[in-house]
Amino acid sequence: QVQLVESGGGLVQAGGSLRLSCDASKTVFTIKAMGWYRQPSGKQRELVAAITSGGSTNYADSVKGRFTISRDNSKNTLYLQMNSLKPEDTAVYYCHALSPELMNYWGQGTQVTVSS
Numbered sequence: 104q105v106q107l108v109e110s111g112g113g114l115v116q117a118g119g120s121l122r123l124s125c126d127a128s129k130t131v132f133t134i135k136a137m138g139w140y141r142q143p144s145g146k147q148r149e150l151v152a153a154i155t156s157g158g159s160t161n162y163a164d165s166v167k168g169r170f171t172i173s174r175d176n177s178k179n180t181l182y183l184q185m186n187s188l189k190p191e192d193t194a195v196y197y198c199h200a201l202s203p204e205l206m207n208y209w210g211q212g213t214q215v216t217v218s219s
Contacts, residue, residue: 105129105208107198112213119188119217125181125198125210136201139172139183141194141215148197152183166192188217 106128115121123139138153152162152172160172171184181198198210 105134105200105202105206107200107208107210109196109198109210109213112196112215114216114218115188117188117190117217117219120184120186121188121215123183123185123196123198123213123215125183127179127181127200129179133203134200135203135205137174137181138199139181140197140199141192142197142212143191143194146194151196153199154181185215188215190217190219193217 108126109123111121111123113121127134134156136153136155139151140148141151142148150163151166152160152170154160154172154174162170169185169187174181193216195212195214197212200208
């Protein structure tokens with residue numbers, strides 16, 4: 104079982120930056136894949152960025168060039184660096200992990216609000 108705890112959300116003006124962190128209870132190196140999802144109010148949850156155990160990454164088109172996903176294996180931590188934030192990036196951001204047994208785990212979410 105994997106427990107995930109997000110932090111780093113908050114209120115920022117458009118054009119600003121935030122870095123989200125996700126602390127995992129297991130070494131991230133052993134997790135098959137990890138990612139960040141977001142859910143704007145009243146909308147469905149969507150993938151923002153993902154990274155595999157091999158280090159391959161993929162991003163939603165809407166965040167390419169602005170967001171960067173990374174992980175620190177020594178700290179069991181996943182990061183999402185968000186630059187040039189836009190009001191449409193406002194959402195609850197969730198950390199996700201896929202175990203080698205293909206079990207899905209979610210964090211509790213952290214609110215990101217971008218003001219115009």
